[in-house]
Amino acid sequence: MSDIATYNFAYLDEQTKRMIRRAILKGIAIPGYQVPFASREMPMPYGWGTGGVQVTAAIIGPEDVLKVIDQGADDTTNAVSIRAFFQKVADVAVTTETAKATIIQTRHRIPEYPLTEGQTLVYQVPIPEPLRFLEPRETETRKMHALEEYGLMHVKLYEDIARHGRIATTYAYPVKVEGRYVMDPSPTPKFDNPKMHMSPALQLFGAGREKRIYAVPPFTRVVSLDFEDHPFEIQTFDQPCALCGAAQVYLDEVILDDKGGHMFVCSDTDHCETRQACGHRGHLSPDILEPAQ
Amino acid sequence: MYVAVKGGEAAIANAHRLLADRRRGDRSVPSLRIEQIVEQLALGVDRVMSEGSLYDRELAALAIMQSRGDLIEAIFLVRAYRTTLPRFGYTRPIDTAAMQVERRVSATYKDLPGGQLLGATFDYTHRLLDPELATDAEVATPEQREGDGQRMARVSEILAHEGLIEADGELPEDHLTGDITREPLEFPMERDIRLQALSRGDEGFLLALGYSTQRGYGRSHPFVGEVRIGEVELELDVPELPFPISLGRIRVTECQMVNQFKGSAKAPPQFTRGYGLVFGQSERKAMAMSLCDRALRAGELGEDITAPAQDEEFVISHSDNVQATGFVEHLKLPHYVDFQAELDLVRRMRGEHEKRQATDQTETREAAE
Numbered sequence: 217m218s219d220i221a222t223y224n225f226a227y228l229d230e231q232t233k234r235m236i237r238r239a240i241l242k243g244i245a246i247p248g249y250q251v252p253f254a255s256r257e258m259p260m261p262y263g264w265g266t267g268g269v270q271v272t273a274a275i276i277g278p279e280d281v282l283k284v285i286d287q288g289a290d291d292t293t294n295a296v297s298i299r300a301f302f303q304k305v306a307d308v309a310v311t312t313e314t315a316k317a318t319i320i321q322t323r324h325r326i327p328e329y330p331l332t333e334g335q336t337l338v339y340q341v342p343i344p345e346p347l348r349f350l351e352p353r354e355t356e357t358r359k360m361h362a363l364e365e366y367g368l369m370h371v372k373l374y375e376d377i378a379r380h381g382r383i384a385t386t387y388a389y390p391v392k393v394e395g396r397y398v399m400d401p402s403p404t405p406k407f408d409n410p411k412m413h414m415s416p417a418l419q420l421f422g423a424g425r426e427k428r429i430y431a432v433p434p435f436t437r438v439v440s441l442d443f444e445d446h447p448f449e450i451q452t453f454d455q456p457c458a459l460c461g462a463a464q465v466y467l468d469e470v471i472l473d474d475k476g477g478h479m480f481v482c483s484d485t486d487h488c489e490t491r492q493a494c495g496h497r498g499h500l501s502p503d504i505l506e507p508a509q
Numbered sequence: 510m511y512v513a514v515k516g517g518e519a520a521i522a523n524a525h526r527l528l529a530d531r532r533r534g535d536r537s538v539p540s541l542r543i544e545q546i547v548e549q550l551a552l553g554v555d556r557v558m559s560e561g562s563l564y565d566r567e568l569a570a571l572a573i574m575q576s577r578g579d580l581i582e583a584i585f586l587v588r589a590y591r592t593t594l595p596r597f598g599y600t601r602p603i604d605t606a607a608m609q610v611e612r613r614v615s616a617t618y619k620d621l622p623g624g625q626l627l628g629a630t631f632d633y634t635h636r637l638l639d640p641e642l643a644t645d646a647e648v649a650t651p652e653q654r655e656g657d658g659q660r661m662a663r664v665s666e667i668l669a670h671e672g673l674i675e676a677d678g679e680l681p682e683d684h685l686t687g688d689i690t691r692e693p694l695e696f697p698m699e700r701d702i703r704l705q706a707l708s709r710g711d712e713g714f715l716l717a718l719g720y721s722t723q724r725g726y727g728r729s730h731p732f733v734g735e736v737r738i739g740e741v742e743l744e745l746d747v748p749e750l751p752f753p754i755s756l757g758r759i760r761v762t763e764c765q766m767v768n769q770f771k772g773s774a775k776a777p778p779q780f781t782r783g784y785g786l787v788f789g790q791s792e793r794k795a796m797a798m799s800l801c802d803r804a805l806r807a808g809e810l811g812e813d814i815t816a817p818a819q820d821e822e823f824v825i826s827h828s829d830n831v832q833a834t835g836f837v838e839h840l841k842l843p844h845y846v847d848f849q850a851e852l853d854l855v856r857r858m859r860g861e862h863e864k865r866q867a868t869d870q871t872e873t874r875e876a877a878e
Binding site: 223224227228229252253254255256257259261262263264266286287288291293294295296297300323324325342353354355380382384386387388403404405406407425427428451466467468469483 | 518521585588591692693696826834835839845847851853861
């Protein structure tokens with residue numbers, strides 16, 4: 217039984233890759249439309265990035281340079297695991313530098329460093345249907361998309377404002393793509409939504425368990441839903457990154473002790489490290505606290 | 510001082526080494542062998558083959574060993590392997606009337622052609638723990654007789670002569686049987702697709718749903734028409750050959766549930782049927798599956814859909830334990846980016862709430878003075 221398990225380049229067989237590529241092409245042709253595809257069982261659990269992994273496996277070639285992030289960081293365990301998977305089954309070059317990657321697979325963040333033409337951002341998507349929590353039935357939500365019937369979503373956002381004085385959605389904030397489909401940007405914080413708009417990079421979304429692929433081609437309009445009197449706003453932070461001093465980036469709160477002490481640092485670890493390498497310092501940088509002798 | 514968490518790679522490698530160690534356990538105890546699992550944990554192997562949708566005892570046993578006996582994990586291992594296998598074709602439908610029957614019981618007839626065969630069953634055993642098993646005592650050889658090779662008519666065929674039970678039903682001539690492992694599920698679905706999904710569905714989930722129909726949530730008045738277990742032949746049509754070739758035999762469990770039906774606008778009063786078929790020996794699963802199949806035919810038969818077991822999207826979307834366990838357990842993954850966003854929102858809303866309460870109190874005090 218030792219010869220039973222041999223695998224193709226990038227794990228999936230070529231027939232499956234073609235099937236996924238067809239779904240991707242259809243998704244690109246109809247921006248924001250969720251294309252059903254015959255998602256495969258992958259060697260990692262559903263809900264752990266199987267959709268993103270299938271998309272990456274279908275588009276990756278031996279020349280590609282892959283970056284994998286989770287929560288913006290290259291060294292979170294699941295990102296490490298997925299990167300190791302592609303190193304093993306596709307033997308591709310990997311990087312942590314956003315600018316050097318041709319394919320970036322991500323969970324929950326869009327890198328701070330602006331993406332460029334020729335790069336592909338692959339999102340891992342848990343629930344692709346933006347209307348799912350308003351209407352649990354797939355048969356209904358597909359109809360609503362077909363008829364462009366998005367009133368329910370606007371009512372939900374309005375009720376948020378009536379009840380809480382603001383739209384109480386902070387991540388997976390719904391967007392409208394190229395003026396047609398309402399789309400779930402995956403659970404990225406709404407801070408990242410503006411980066412999707414007119415991005416020069418190709419954005420692909422894979423939901424393995426829910427068997428859906430969708431896409432935002434380069435230079436496509438992606439508009440976060442809002443109202444004239446309650447325009448869309450992104451999160452702001454009161455202080456810059458404690459390690460690199462970056463402002464206007466998304467920060468993680470790190471608990472320092474059990475007395476409420478905390479600090480804020482870049483969620484995008486590559487961005488933070490690159491800035492520190494260029495000499496930027498935050499107020500808690502090690503060499504500021506302990507100056508070199 | 511906060512240091513960015515590095516070393517995820519080393520942590521994962523070490524965790525997996527520890528896992529391998531724990532799997533093996535005390536080295537002074539002999540290691541399990543695959544054939545021991547195949548032979549002595551056969552029903553666990555059957556469940557893994559059935560819900561893993563891959564008929565291979567050795568691979569299923571390997572998966573059970575690798576998963577330390579966690580059957581859902583074993584099913585997952587088997588699924589992830591099967592999905593990479595090439596497809597050579599689809600066999601002809603199996604003929605369960607031609608089954609080499611090892612066990613067959615009917616609850617609707619005292620006796621019927623082919624008879625009742627108890628076979629190897631836990632039924633009527635007294636559930637008393639048997640300490641002798643721990644002593645590796647000799648086990649007596651069972652009584653056996655040669656099969657007679659006769660077809661054993663299925664109970665549905667017997668009832669069909671009276672016209673009181675619905676026929677097998679037919680799909681349009683040009684209908685190609687679906688394949689849930691090659692096409693995305695779409696709702697509403699045809700029965701062939703639904704049965705495939707149920708056959709690989711989680712035993713516990715289907716058991717609970719089937720049970721719920723017995724307790725009144727979508728009641729269907731079921732009788733076990735028959736349950737049969739045995740080996741059937743698999744035949745494949747090869748384009749160059751004028752006859753089908755035999756690929757071998759597999760053991761399956763088939764359940765035909767017969768349900769009373771008072772008739773509706775769509776169908777006359779008659780007995781309707783629910784169907785269950787799984788790899789290996791698993792009566793519980795086959796029976797639960799047939800109850801769910803019948804419940805899910807509510808729409809087709811013009812019944813009111815009032816209970817969870819009758820709701821196709823609800824049942825089929827949640828019956829796959831590999832999907833369910835993955836999504837439930839993914840909550841372990843870091844979510845701190847989203848949690849941060851929610852934290853920020855709750856802090857702001859809390860701030861506004863406190864400010865509002867403070868002004869309310871001041872106003873009340875001023876009004877009182």
